[in-house]
Amino acid sequence: MQDKHFLKTIFSPTDFKESELALILPKFKQVKFSKNDFLLKEGKTENLYWFLESGFARSFVNDNKGKDITTNFYSSTDVVIDWSSFFLRNPTRENIQALTDCVCWQSDFETFQQLFHSIETFREHGRKRLVTSYFALKNHSVSIIADQAKERYIQLLNDKPHIVQNVSMQHIATFLGITKYSLSRIRNGISL
Amino acid sequence: MQDKHFLKTIFSPTDFKESELALILPKFKQVKFSKNDFLLKEGKTENLYWFLESGFARSFVNDNKGKDITTNFYSSTDVVIDWSSFFLRNPTRENIQALTDCVCWQSDFETFQQLFHSIETFREHGRKRLVTSYFALKNHSVSIIADQAKERYIQLLNDKPHIVQNVSMQHIATFLGITKYSLSRIRNGISL
DNA sequence: CTCGCCTTTTGCCATATGGCAACTAATTAG
DNA sequence: CTAATTAGTTGCCATATGGCAAAAGGCGAG
Numbered sequence: 202m203q204d205k206h207f208l209k210t211i212f213s214p215t216d217f218k219e220s221e222l223a224l225i226l227p228k229f230k231q232v233k234f235s236k237n238d239f240l241l242k243e244g245k246t247e248n249l250y251w252f253l254e255s256g257f258a259r260s261f262v263n264d265n266k267g268k269d270i271t272t273n274f275y276s277s278t279d280v281v282i283d284w285s286s287f288f289l290r291n292p293t294r295e296n297i298q299a300l301t302d303c304v305c306w307q308s309d310f311e312t313f314q315q316l317f318h319s320i321e322t323f324r325e326h327g328r329k330r331l332v333t334s335y336f337a338l339k340n341h342s343v344s345i346i347a348d349q350a351k352e353r354y355i356q357l358l359n360d361k362p363h364i365v366q367n368v369s370m371q372h373i374a375t376f377l378g379i380t381k382y383s384l385s386r387i388r389n390g391i392s393l
Numbered sequence: 394m395q396d397k398h399f400l401k402t403i404f405s406p407t408d409f410k411e412s413e414l415a416l417i418l419p420k421f422k423q424v425k426f427s428k429n430d431f432l433l434k435e436g437k438t439e440n441l442y443w444f445l446e447s448g449f450a451r452s453f454v455n456d457n458k459g460k461d462i463t464t465n466f467y468s469s470t471d472v473v474i475d476w477s478s479f480f481l482r483n484p485t486r487e488n489i490q491a492l493t494d495c496v497c498w499q500s501d502f503e504t505f506q507q508l509f510h511s512i513e514t515f516r517e518h519g520r521k522r523l524v525t526s527y528f529a530l531k532n533h534s535v536s537i538i539a540d541q542a543k544e545r546y547i548q549l550l551n552d553k554p555h556i557v558q559n560v561s562m563q564h565i566a567t568f569l570g571i572t573k574y575s576l577s578r579i580r581n582g583i584s585l
Numbered sequence: 586c587t588c589g590c591c592t593t594t595t596g597c598c599a600t601a602t603g604g605c606a607a608c609t610a611a612t613t614a615g
Numbered sequence: 616c617t618a619a620t621t622a623g624t625t626g627c628c629a630t631a632t633g634g635c636a637a638a639a640g641g642c643g644a645g
Contacts, residue, residue, distance in 0.1 A: 264539035272535065285528035288520060321510055328480060328520075335527050336477035342534040343464065346570040347456035350602075370623065378538040383602055385624055542632075562593065575632055577594055 207254045208306055210278060217322050225316060225323060229306040234258075234299040241283055241297040246290055248310050250282035256303030257367050260295045261375070269296075271376035274364045280330050281305065287313075300368055350379045351387050399446045400498055402470060409514050417508060417515060421498040426450075426491040432473060433489040439478035440502050445471050448495030449559050452487045453567070461488075463568035466556045472522050473497065479505075492560055542571045543579050 208226050217225070232251065234240065240258065241247055258275040260283065272295060275281045286293035287310060316323045344353050354377055358365050365373060374384040400418050409417070424443065426432060432450065433439055450467040452475065464487060467473045478485035479502060508515045536545055546569060550557050557565060566576040 262535055264535070266539070268539070270535060270538055272531065285524050285531070288524040289528070318513055318516070324510070324516070328523075331520075331523060331527070332477050332480040335523070335530065336481070338527065338530055338534060339464065339477070342530060342537065343454055343456070343462060345534065345537050346462055346567070347458070347460070369621095375538070379601095380603060381623075382604065382625085386602090389624075561591095571631095572633060573593075574595085574634065578632090581594075 208252065211252050211306075212326070216326065221320055221322055224320065228312045228316065229308050232305050232307045234303040234305065236299055236301050238299045238303075239296060240281060240299065240305075241286075241293060241295065243294060243296050244292050245286075246292050247283045247286035249307055250280060250287060250309075250313070251305035251307050253277055253279050253281050254304040254306060257300040257364070258297060258303060259300055259368070259372055259376075260297045261372075262294050262296070269375065271372045274361065274368060274372075274376065276361070276363060280334075284331055284334060300372075345378045350377060350383055353377045354384065354387050400444065403444050403498075404518070408518065413512055413514055416512065420504045420508065421500050424497045424499045426495040426497065428491055428493050430491045430495075431488060432491065432497075433475055433478075433485060433487065435486060435488050436484050437478075438482055438484050439475045441499055442472060442474035442479060442501075442505070443497035443499050445469055445473050446496040446498060448497075449492040449556070450489060450495060451492055451560070451564055451568075452489045453564075454486050454488070461567065463564045466553065466560065466564075466568065468553070468555060472526075476523055476526060492564075537570045542569060542575055545569045546576065546579050 208229060209222070212222060212225055214222065229252070231254075234256070240249075240251065241260075243263065253275050255277055258281055259271050260273045260275075261269045261271045263269050275297075281297060283293045283295050283297065285291065286295070290310075313327070317327055318324075344356065348356070354373075357373070357377065370384050370388075371381045374381045377384065379387075400421055401414070404414060404417055406414065421444070423446075426448070432441075432443065433452075435455065445467050447469055450473055451463050452465045452467075453461045453463045455461050467489075473489060475485045475487050475489065477483065478487070482502075505519070509519055510516075536548065540548070546565075549565070549569065562576050562580075563573045566573045569576065571579075
Protein backbone atom coordinates (compact mmCIF):
# COMPACT_ATOMS: atom_id res chain seq x y z
CA MET A 202 0.00 0.00 0.00
CA GLN A 203 2.74 2.33 1.04
CA ASP A 204 4.30 1.21 -2.23
CA LYS A 205 1.40 2.50 -4.25
CA HIS A 206 1.54 6.04 -3.06
CA PHE A 207 3.96 7.24 -5.67
CA LEU A 208 1.96 5.90 -8.61
CA LYS A 209 -1.05 7.81 -7.37
CA THR A 210 0.82 11.01 -8.10
CA ILE A 211 0.93 9.77 -11.70
CA PHE A 212 -2.54 8.28 -11.88
CA SER A 213 -4.38 10.76 -9.75
CA PRO A 214 -7.54 9.60 -7.97
CA THR A 215 -9.05 12.85 -9.25
CA ASP A 216 -8.85 11.51 -12.80
CA PHE A 217 -9.06 7.77 -12.23
CA LYS A 218 -11.79 5.78 -10.55
CA GLU A 219 -10.81 3.39 -7.77
CA SER A 220 -11.82 0.49 -9.97
CA GLU A 221 -9.49 1.73 -12.68
CA LEU A 222 -6.59 2.22 -10.31
CA ALA A 223 -7.14 -1.34 -9.12
CA LEU A 224 -6.54 -2.50 -12.67
CA ILE A 225 -3.62 -0.20 -13.41
CA LEU A 226 -1.42 -0.01 -10.32
CA PRO A 227 -0.70 -3.74 -9.95
CA LYS A 228 0.69 -3.74 -13.47
CA PHE A 229 3.69 -1.71 -12.40
CA LYS A 230 6.60 -3.01 -10.41
CA GLN A 231 9.31 -1.09 -8.66
CA VAL A 232 12.76 -1.32 -10.20
CA LYS A 233 15.97 0.39 -9.15
CA PHE A 234 18.81 1.50 -11.35
CA SER A 235 22.29 2.52 -10.32
CA LYS A 236 24.09 5.55 -11.65
CA ASN A 237 25.26 4.94 -15.24
CA ASP A 238 22.98 1.94 -15.82
CA PHE A 239 21.40 1.87 -19.26
CA LEU A 240 17.62 1.69 -19.42
CA LEU A 241 17.71 1.51 -23.20
CA LYS A 242 20.47 0.94 -25.71
CA GLU A 243 20.76 2.00 -29.32
CA GLY A 244 19.62 -0.75 -31.68
CA LYS A 245 17.17 -2.33 -29.24
CA THR A 246 13.41 -2.05 -29.57
CA GLU A 247 11.94 -0.45 -26.49
CA ASN A 248 9.60 -2.88 -24.82
CA LEU A 249 9.59 -1.46 -21.30
CA TYR A 250 8.92 1.96 -19.91
CA TRP A 251 9.11 3.58 -16.51
CA PHE A 252 7.74 6.30 -14.34
CA LEU A 253 10.60 7.88 -12.50
CA GLU A 254 10.05 8.22 -8.79
CA SER A 255 13.44 9.61 -7.86
CA GLY A 256 16.78 10.30 -9.51
CA PHE A 257 17.75 11.70 -12.89
CA ALA A 258 18.25 10.19 -16.31
CA ARG A 259 19.02 11.40 -19.80
CA SER A 260 18.51 10.14 -23.32
CA PHE A 261 21.10 10.72 -26.01
CA VAL A 262 21.97 9.80 -29.59
CA ASN A 263 25.35 9.37 -31.21
CA ASP A 264 25.75 11.60 -34.22
CA ASN A 265 27.68 10.62 -37.33
CA LYS A 266 30.88 12.10 -35.92
CA GLY A 267 30.76 9.86 -32.86
CA LYS A 268 29.69 12.63 -30.50
CA ASP A 269 26.82 12.10 -28.17
CA ILE A 270 23.96 14.57 -28.07
CA THR A 271 21.59 14.71 -25.12
CA THR A 272 18.01 14.68 -26.37
CA ASN A 273 16.19 14.84 -23.06
CA PHE A 274 16.44 14.87 -19.29
CA TYR A 275 14.14 12.95 -16.97
CA SER A 276 13.30 13.66 -13.37
CA SER A 277 10.69 12.70 -10.79
CA THR A 278 7.23 11.86 -12.22
CA ASP A 279 8.46 11.84 -15.84
CA VAL A 280 7.74 8.90 -18.13
CA VAL A 281 11.03 7.47 -19.22
CA ILE A 282 10.38 6.12 -22.68
CA ASP A 283 11.41 6.37 -26.27
CA TRP A 284 7.96 6.98 -27.71
CA SER A 285 8.76 6.12 -31.27
CA SER A 286 10.58 2.88 -30.60
CA PHE A 287 7.93 1.81 -28.09
CA PHE A 288 4.93 2.46 -30.33
CA LEU A 289 6.34 1.87 -33.78
CA ARG A 290 8.14 -1.28 -32.58
CA ASN A 291 11.33 -0.22 -34.31
CA PRO A 292 14.94 -0.42 -33.14
CA THR A 293 15.85 2.86 -31.52
CA ARG A 294 18.61 5.30 -32.22
CA GLU A 295 18.54 6.52 -28.64
CA ASN A 296 20.21 5.52 -25.42
CA ILE A 297 18.72 6.18 -22.01
CA GLN A 298 21.02 6.22 -19.04
CA ALA A 299 20.63 6.83 -15.32
CA LEU A 300 22.57 9.90 -14.25
CA THR A 301 22.09 9.07 -10.57
CA ASP A 302 20.65 6.10 -8.74
CA CYS A 303 16.99 5.89 -9.73
CA VAL A 304 13.79 4.40 -8.38
CA CYS A 305 11.35 3.55 -11.17
CA TRP A 306 8.00 1.91 -11.74
CA GLN A 307 8.13 -0.37 -14.71
CA SER A 308 5.62 -1.78 -17.15
CA ASP A 309 5.79 -3.18 -20.69
CA PHE A 310 4.26 -2.76 -24.12
CA GLU A 311 1.79 -5.59 -23.90
CA THR A 312 0.43 -4.35 -20.61
CA PHE A 313 0.26 -0.83 -21.94
CA GLN A 314 -1.75 -1.98 -24.94
CA GLN A 315 -4.18 -3.89 -22.81
CA LEU A 316 -4.79 -0.93 -20.51
CA PHE A 317 -4.83 1.54 -23.39
CA HIS A 318 -7.49 -0.30 -25.30
CA SER A 319 -9.65 -1.14 -22.33
CA ILE A 320 -9.62 1.99 -20.14
CA GLU A 321 -10.66 5.31 -21.63
CA THR A 322 -9.04 7.37 -18.89
CA PHE A 323 -5.77 5.55 -19.36
CA ARG A 324 -5.90 6.31 -23.08
CA GLU A 325 -6.47 9.97 -22.45
CA HIS A 326 -3.69 10.02 -19.91
CA GLY A 327 -1.25 8.28 -22.25
CA ARG A 328 -2.11 10.53 -25.15
CA LYS A 329 -1.68 13.60 -23.02
CA ARG A 330 1.77 12.48 -21.92
CA LEU A 331 2.82 11.88 -25.49
CA VAL A 332 1.46 15.17 -26.76
CA THR A 333 3.08 17.04 -23.90
CA SER A 334 6.43 15.51 -24.89
CA TYR A 335 5.78 16.49 -28.47
CA PHE A 336 5.04 20.05 -27.40
CA ALA A 337 8.22 20.29 -25.34
CA LEU A 338 10.27 18.92 -28.20
CA LYS A 339 8.82 21.40 -30.65
CA ASN A 340 9.55 24.31 -28.35
CA HIS A 341 13.08 23.10 -27.85
CA SER A 342 13.54 22.70 -31.57
CA VAL A 343 12.26 26.20 -32.35
CA SER A 344 14.38 27.62 -29.58
CA ILE A 345 17.53 26.15 -31.10
CA ILE A 346 16.74 27.93 -34.34
CA ALA A 347 15.44 31.20 -32.96
CA ASP A 348 17.30 31.88 -29.73
CA GLN A 349 20.87 32.56 -28.80
CA ALA A 350 22.71 29.98 -26.73
CA LYS A 351 22.58 32.20 -23.68
CA GLU A 352 18.82 32.60 -23.92
CA ARG A 353 18.41 28.84 -24.19
CA TYR A 354 20.52 28.33 -21.12
CA ILE A 355 18.53 30.83 -19.10
CA GLN A 356 15.33 29.18 -20.27
CA LEU A 357 16.54 25.77 -19.11
CA LEU A 358 17.59 27.30 -15.82
CA ASN A 359 14.03 28.55 -15.34
CA ASP A 360 12.26 25.45 -16.61
CA LYS A 361 14.38 22.79 -14.97
CA PRO A 362 16.63 24.25 -12.30
CA HIS A 363 17.08 20.84 -10.67
CA ILE A 364 18.49 19.51 -13.93
CA VAL A 365 21.05 22.28 -14.20
CA GLN A 366 22.05 21.67 -10.61
CA ASN A 367 22.43 17.92 -10.93
CA VAL A 368 23.71 17.23 -14.38
CA SER A 369 27.18 17.66 -15.85
CA MET A 370 27.81 20.64 -18.10
CA GLN A 371 28.84 18.40 -20.94
CA HIS A 372 25.35 16.92 -21.07
CA ILE A 373 23.58 20.21 -20.64
CA ALA A 374 25.69 21.73 -23.39
CA THR A 375 24.81 19.13 -26.01
CA PHE A 376 21.17 19.36 -25.03
CA LEU A 377 21.35 23.10 -25.70
CA GLY A 378 23.12 22.46 -28.98
CA ILE A 379 26.47 23.99 -28.01
CA THR A 380 29.86 22.80 -26.76
CA LYS A 381 30.92 22.58 -23.14
CA TYR A 382 33.39 25.40 -23.85
CA SER A 383 30.67 27.77 -24.94
CA LEU A 384 28.46 26.81 -22.04
CA SER A 385 31.30 27.46 -19.63
CA ARG A 386 31.76 30.92 -21.12
CA ILE A 387 28.06 31.65 -20.99
CA ARG A 388 27.91 30.65 -17.35
CA ASN A 389 30.77 32.98 -16.53
CA GLY A 390 29.23 35.86 -18.42
CA ILE A 391 32.29 36.15 -20.60
CA SER A 392 30.53 35.96 -23.91
CA LEU A 393 27.33 37.92 -23.48
CA MET B 394 -18.07 6.96 -53.99
CA GLN B 395 -15.50 8.46 -56.28
CA ASP B 396 -15.16 10.99 -53.45
CA LYS B 397 -14.15 8.34 -50.96
CA HIS B 398 -11.27 6.99 -52.90
CA PHE B 399 -8.73 9.42 -51.50
CA LEU B 400 -9.62 8.69 -47.88
CA LYS B 401 -9.06 5.02 -48.52
CA THR B 402 -5.42 5.80 -49.15
CA ILE B 403 -5.41 7.13 -45.58
CA PHE B 404 -7.64 4.50 -43.99
CA SER B 405 -6.53 1.50 -45.95
CA PRO B 406 -8.98 -1.38 -46.35
CA THR B 407 -6.03 -3.59 -45.44
CA ASP B 408 -6.10 -2.18 -41.92
CA PHE B 409 -9.75 -1.21 -41.53
CA LYS B 410 -12.81 -3.40 -41.82
CA GLU B 411 -15.58 -2.29 -44.16
CA SER B 412 -17.83 -1.73 -41.16
CA GLU B 413 -15.24 0.60 -39.65
CA LEU B 414 -14.75 2.53 -42.85
CA ALA B 415 -18.49 2.97 -43.01
CA LEU B 416 -18.31 4.73 -39.63
CA ILE B 417 -15.20 6.76 -40.37
CA LEU B 418 -15.37 8.01 -43.93
CA PRO B 419 -18.72 9.85 -43.68
CA LYS B 420 -17.25 11.92 -40.84
CA PHE B 421 -14.92 13.74 -43.22
CA LYS B 422 -15.95 16.38 -45.67
CA GLN B 423 -14.01 17.80 -48.55
CA VAL B 424 -12.83 21.39 -48.14
CA LYS B 425 -10.76 23.50 -50.50
CA PHE B 426 -8.30 26.20 -49.58
CA SER B 427 -6.76 28.80 -51.84
CA LYS B 428 -3.11 29.71 -51.84
CA ASN B 429 -2.24 31.78 -48.75
CA ASP B 430 -5.41 30.86 -46.83
CA PHE B 431 -4.82 30.20 -43.15
CA LEU B 432 -5.94 26.84 -41.80
CA LEU B 433 -4.91 27.82 -38.29
CA LYS B 434 -3.92 31.11 -36.71
CA GLU B 435 -1.76 31.79 -33.69
CA GLY B 436 -3.83 32.22 -30.54
CA LYS B 437 -6.69 29.98 -31.68
CA THR B 438 -7.33 26.52 -30.28
CA GLU B 439 -7.21 23.95 -33.03
CA ASN B 440 -10.57 22.27 -33.31
CA LEU B 441 -10.38 21.00 -36.88
CA TYR B 442 -7.87 18.91 -38.73
CA TRP B 443 -7.39 17.79 -42.28
CA PHE B 444 -5.94 15.12 -44.47
CA LEU B 445 -4.31 16.80 -47.40
CA GLU B 446 -5.28 15.33 -50.75
CA SER B 447 -3.42 17.77 -52.97
CA GLY B 448 -1.39 20.94 -52.63
CA PHE B 449 1.20 22.10 -50.12
CA ALA B 450 1.02 23.83 -46.77
CA ARG B 451 3.42 24.89 -44.06
CA SER B 452 3.22 25.62 -40.36
CA PHE B 453 5.27 28.40 -38.79
CA VAL B 454 5.77 30.29 -35.56
CA ASN B 455 6.78 33.88 -35.01
CA ASP B 456 9.85 34.17 -32.85
CA ASN B 457 10.44 36.96 -30.36
CA LYS B 458 12.20 39.05 -32.99
CA GLY B 459 9.19 39.04 -35.28
CA LYS B 460 10.69 36.59 -37.74
CA ASP B 461 8.72 33.62 -38.89
CA ILE B 462 10.18 30.14 -38.66
CA THR B 463 8.77 27.28 -40.67
CA THR B 464 8.17 24.30 -38.41
CA ASN B 465 6.81 21.84 -40.95
CA PHE B 466 5.73 21.23 -44.52
CA TYR B 467 2.65 19.27 -45.51
CA SER B 468 1.96 17.46 -48.76
CA SER B 469 -0.42 14.84 -50.11
CA THR B 470 -1.66 12.28 -47.52
CA ASP B 471 -0.22 14.22 -44.56
CA VAL B 472 -2.39 15.07 -41.56
CA VAL B 473 -2.49 18.81 -41.24
CA ILE B 474 -2.82 19.43 -37.54
CA ASP B 475 -1.21 21.10 -34.59
CA TRP B 476 -1.13 18.05 -32.35
CA SER B 477 -0.59 19.87 -29.11
CA SER B 478 -3.28 22.49 -29.56
CA PHE B 479 -5.73 19.88 -30.82
CA PHE B 480 -5.24 17.42 -27.98
CA LEU B 481 -4.35 19.66 -25.09
CA ARG B 482 -7.10 22.12 -26.05
CA ASN B 483 -4.75 25.05 -25.67
CA PRO B 484 -4.34 28.16 -27.82
CA THR B 485 -1.62 27.52 -30.34
CA ARG B 486 1.58 29.36 -31.08
CA GLU B 487 1.57 28.07 -34.64
CA ASN B 488 0.09 29.22 -37.91
CA ILE B 489 -0.75 26.88 -40.75
CA GLN B 490 -1.02 28.33 -44.20
CA ALA B 491 -1.72 26.92 -47.66
CA LEU B 492 1.28 27.42 -49.94
CA THR B 493 -0.76 26.45 -53.00
CA ASP B 494 -4.43 25.74 -53.60
CA CYS B 495 -5.27 22.68 -51.50
CA VAL B 496 -7.91 19.97 -51.42
CA CYS B 497 -8.45 18.65 -47.91
CA TRP B 498 -10.68 16.27 -45.97
CA GLN B 499 -11.81 17.83 -42.75
CA SER B 500 -13.01 16.56 -39.40
CA ASP B 501 -13.15 17.98 -35.88
CA PHE B 502 -12.12 17.20 -32.32
CA GLU B 503 -15.44 15.87 -31.13
CA THR B 504 -15.68 13.48 -34.04
CA PHE B 505 -12.10 12.42 -33.54
CA GLN B 506 -12.76 11.64 -29.89
CA GLN B 507 -15.81 9.60 -30.67
CA LEU B 508 -13.98 7.52 -33.29
CA PHE B 509 -10.86 7.28 -31.15
CA HIS B 510 -12.65 5.90 -28.16
CA SER B 511 -14.91 3.54 -30.06
CA ILE B 512 -12.73 2.02 -32.77
CA GLU B 513 -9.52 0.28 -31.81
CA THR B 514 -8.06 0.43 -35.32
CA PHE B 515 -8.69 4.15 -35.48
CA ARG B 516 -6.88 4.60 -32.18
CA GLU B 517 -3.88 2.68 -33.40
CA HIS B 518 -3.88 4.64 -36.61
CA GLY B 519 -4.10 7.98 -34.83
CA ARG B 520 -1.38 7.07 -32.37
CA LYS B 521 0.88 5.93 -35.17
CA ARG B 522 0.42 9.23 -37.00
CA LEU B 523 1.27 11.19 -33.88
CA VAL B 524 4.31 9.09 -33.03
CA THR B 525 5.55 9.31 -36.60
CA SER B 526 5.37 13.10 -36.36
CA TYR B 527 7.21 12.97 -33.08
CA PHE B 528 9.92 10.83 -34.63
CA ALA B 529 10.35 13.19 -37.58
CA LEU B 530 10.52 16.17 -35.26
CA LYS B 531 13.17 14.55 -33.10
CA ASN B 532 15.31 13.70 -36.11
CA HIS B 533 14.97 17.23 -37.39
CA SER B 534 15.88 18.61 -34.01
CA VAL B 535 18.98 16.43 -33.67
CA SER B 536 19.98 17.26 -37.21
CA ILE B 537 19.96 20.97 -36.45
CA ILE B 538 22.37 20.36 -33.61
CA ALA B 539 24.59 17.75 -35.20
CA ASP B 540 24.69 18.48 -38.92
CA GLN B 541 26.00 21.32 -41.02
CA ALA B 542 23.49 23.41 -42.94
CA LYS B 543 24.55 21.86 -46.22
CA GLU B 544 23.96 18.35 -44.94
CA ARG B 545 20.51 19.32 -43.71
CA TYR B 546 19.65 20.75 -47.10
CA ILE B 547 20.77 17.61 -48.92
CA GLN B 548 18.78 15.52 -46.48
CA LEU B 549 15.64 17.54 -47.15
CA LEU B 550 16.28 17.27 -50.86
CA ASN B 551 16.31 13.48 -50.50
CA ASP B 552 13.41 13.20 -48.08
CA LYS B 553 11.04 15.70 -49.63
CA PRO B 554 12.15 16.66 -53.13
CA HIS B 555 8.66 17.87 -54.03
CA ILE B 556 8.84 20.35 -51.13
CA VAL B 557 12.13 21.79 -52.30
CA GLN B 558 10.73 22.12 -55.79
CA ASN B 559 7.51 23.82 -54.77
CA VAL B 560 8.30 26.01 -51.82
CA SER B 561 10.10 29.35 -51.64
CA MET B 562 13.68 29.39 -50.41
CA GLN B 563 12.79 31.74 -47.60
CA HIS B 564 10.53 29.08 -46.07
CA ILE B 565 12.92 26.22 -46.67
CA ALA B 566 15.73 28.22 -45.10
CA THR B 567 13.93 28.91 -41.83
CA PHE B 568 12.87 25.26 -41.67
CA LEU B 569 16.54 24.31 -41.94
CA GLY B 570 17.44 26.86 -39.32
CA ILE B 571 19.42 29.17 -41.58
CA THR B 572 18.84 32.40 -43.51
CA LYS B 573 17.81 32.64 -47.13
CA TYR B 574 21.27 34.10 -47.85
CA SER B 575 23.05 31.04 -46.56
CA LEU B 576 20.68 28.72 -48.36
CA SER B 577 21.29 30.54 -51.60
CA ARG B 578 25.02 30.12 -51.14
CA ILE B 579 24.67 26.45 -50.28
CA ARG B 580 22.60 25.86 -53.38
CA ASN B 581 25.22 27.49 -55.52
CA GLY B 582 28.03 25.54 -53.97
CA ILE B 583 29.79 28.72 -52.91
CA SER B 584 30.11 27.86 -49.27
CA LEU B 585 30.90 24.20 -49.12
C1' DC C 586 4.27 43.68 -73.66
C1' DT C 587 5.80 46.18 -69.94
C1' DC C 588 5.80 47.94 -65.35
C1' DG C 589 6.30 46.96 -60.72
C1' DC C 590 6.93 43.81 -57.14
C1' DC C 591 8.73 40.02 -54.86
C1' DT C 592 12.33 36.44 -54.73
C1' DT C 593 16.99 35.15 -55.25
C1' DT C 594 21.86 36.15 -55.66
C1' DT C 595 26.23 38.03 -54.27
C1' DG C 596 30.01 41.12 -52.28
C1' DC C 597 31.49 42.48 -48.05
C1' DC C 598 32.08 42.39 -43.35
C1' DA C 599 30.18 41.11 -38.52
C1' DT C 600 29.25 37.75 -35.03
C1' DA C 601 28.33 33.52 -32.54
C1' DT C 602 30.12 29.57 -31.59
C1' DG C 603 33.69 25.78 -32.25
C1' DG C 604 37.76 23.58 -30.86
C1' DC C 605 42.53 22.80 -29.43
C1' DA C 606 45.64 22.95 -25.57
C1' DA C 607 46.98 23.92 -21.29
C1' DC C 608 45.51 24.75 -16.71
C1' DT C 609 42.74 24.25 -12.46
C1' DA C 610 39.15 22.31 -9.68
C1' DA C 611 36.46 18.60 -8.19
C1' DT C 612 35.42 13.91 -7.53
C1' DT C 613 36.48 8.98 -6.96
C1' DA C 614 39.18 4.83 -5.96
C1' DG C 615 42.31 2.60 -3.28
C1' DC D 616 44.68 10.93 2.65
C1' DT D 617 46.61 10.78 -1.58
C1' DA D 618 46.86 9.65 -6.24
C1' DA D 619 44.41 9.25 -10.29
C1' DT D 620 40.84 10.45 -13.10
C1' DT D 621 37.28 13.32 -14.68
C1' DA D 622 34.95 17.81 -15.13
C1' DG D 623 35.21 22.66 -15.88
C1' DT D 624 37.85 27.00 -17.34
C1' DT D 625 40.17 30.05 -20.37
C1' DG D 626 43.44 32.03 -24.02
C1' DC D 627 43.79 32.02 -28.71
C1' DC D 628 42.42 31.49 -33.20
C1' DA D 629 39.27 29.09 -36.79
C1' DT D 630 34.91 28.58 -39.03
C1' DA D 631 30.02 28.63 -40.12
C1' DT D 632 26.60 31.41 -40.65
C1' DG D 633 24.30 36.12 -40.24
C1' DG D 634 22.92 40.22 -42.29
C1' DC D 635 23.04 44.58 -44.89
C1' DA D 636 22.75 46.52 -49.41
C1' DA D 637 22.66 46.45 -54.02
C1' DA D 638 21.95 43.96 -58.22
C1' DA D 639 19.63 40.52 -60.94
C1' DG D 640 16.03 37.58 -62.12
C1' DG D 641 11.17 35.87 -62.29
C1' DC D 642 6.34 36.71 -62.52
C1' DG D 643 1.69 38.52 -62.29
C1' DA D 644 -1.55 42.63 -63.30
C1' DG D 645 -3.14 45.59 -66.34
